[in-house]
Amino acid sequence: LRVGVLASGRGSNLQSLIDQSLAGKIDAQIVLVASNKADAGALDKAREAGIATRVLDHRNFGSREEFDGAMVAALREAGVELVLLAGFMRLLSPVFLDAFPQRIMNIHPALLPAFPGLNVQRQALEYGARFSGCTVHFVDGGLDTGPIIIQAAVPILENDTEESLAARILVEEHRIYPRAVQLFAEKRLRIEGRRVRIEPEAD
Ligand code: GRF
Structure with missing residues (x-):
């Protein structure tokens, strides 16, 4: 299962997912960690584990829909099947929700x-x-x-x-x-x- 994680902060939940994945305890591979904050600790944790990262600063987008569209594109590019929000401090618009129906936790x-x-x-x-x-x-x-x-x-x-x-x-x-x-x-x-x-x- 290809998983994408969205995080705005420290990333302790991301770390537990990385650990369980590497230990073979979950049949999931974290293929992308994306954040709206360039200084999120979660990004460091991802890099340390060799996981691809993306920063999309919501302030650079004209609307929530444009920001969500860019996130969706990044997740799709990475072939993500399940999206996990782990301390992601943004509400998702229908643009995002409709792109991953019943596939966001x-x-x-x-x-x-x-x-x-x-x-x-x-x-x-x-x-x-x-x-x-x-x-x-x-x-x-x-x-x-x-x-x-x-x-x-x-x-x-x-x-x-x-x-x-x-x-x-x-x-x-x-x-x-x-x-x-x-x-x-x-x-x-x-x-x-x-x-x-x-x-x-x-x-
Ligand atoms: C956690 O308490 C989570 O439940 C909440 O935000 C916090 C994120 O912590 N949504 P972390 O970044 O996973 O350490």
């Missing part, structure tokens, strides 16, 4: 539909939630709204800060994102309306 550091958007650890702490976690979902036109593939929960502890909670959640992110990719690679994900059915393992 995102990871979000909360238990959706609770706490979509930004500053989610702060949101969860301020709300007084006892648990949070992370969600891998297919991407649709909304903000963190597409069909849920996998979630993992973690407790929120009395003395948690945004940082300590984020770190506890990140451990789970690094576990479930590769898992979701592997389920996709095994063609075991069926989208049925809002719900994703996971087919049993073939024997």
